Amino acid sequence: MGGTRHEETSHALALTHQASADRPRRPRTRDGRALVRRRERAPRQPERRRGTCCASLAEVRTHIDAIDTQILKLMAERQTYVHEAGRFKPSVAKVQDDKRVAAIIAKVRAEATTLGLSPDVAEATFRAMIAAFTEDEKKQVGARTP
Ligand SMILES: O=C(O)C(=O)C[C@]1(C(=O)O)C=C[C@@H](O)C=C1
Numbered sequence: 001m002g003g004t005r006h007e008e009t010s011h012a013l014a015l016t017h018q019a020s021a022d023r024p025r026r027p028r029t030r031d032g033r034a035l036v037r038r039r040e041r042a043p044r045q046p047e048r049r050r051g052t053c054c055a056s057l058a059e060v061r062t063h064i065d066a067i068d069t070q071i072l073k074l075m076a077e078r079q080t081y082v083h084e085a086g087r088f089k090p091s092v093a094k095v096q097d098d099k100r101v102a103a104i105i106a107k108v109r110a111e112a113t114t115l116g117l118s119p120d121v122a123e124a125t126f127r128a129m130i131a132a133f134t135e136d137e138k139k140q141v142g143a144r145t146p
Helices: 005-022 045-050 057-087 098-115 119-144
Strands: none
Touching: 057 119, 098 119
């Protein structure tokens, strides 16, 4: 390119402009930030289901740790409602409600199946969780009633 410095600069700018004009425009938010599409952040669902989305055991465990934190937050929220349930029970003997537990387990098994989660894993997890919450609720009701 044997033109003046100014011509060279304009040519380079024109090329840059051309290259960005050819590229498909990324969707942006109203304030101009690039919208990251979900597929770019998380692996595609089938890969995740097949368990082939991670490159190392450490990466797998990072995902598991993050999910465990979400589960714990939901358990803390569940606990507040279990304590609320305790307020409506007149005695420790009324805390355990087998009919309610059976209904929860039936619902959880059906939902797990829809979500692609093993219903047996879901049932075992919920039975253990409800048993622990029930003991906690008994302590709470026992502290309030004779
Ligand atoms: O629903 C209630 O009555 C509760 O006290 C909550 C809960 C639960 O953890 O889901 C706990 C104890 C009962 O056995 C039934 C269910």
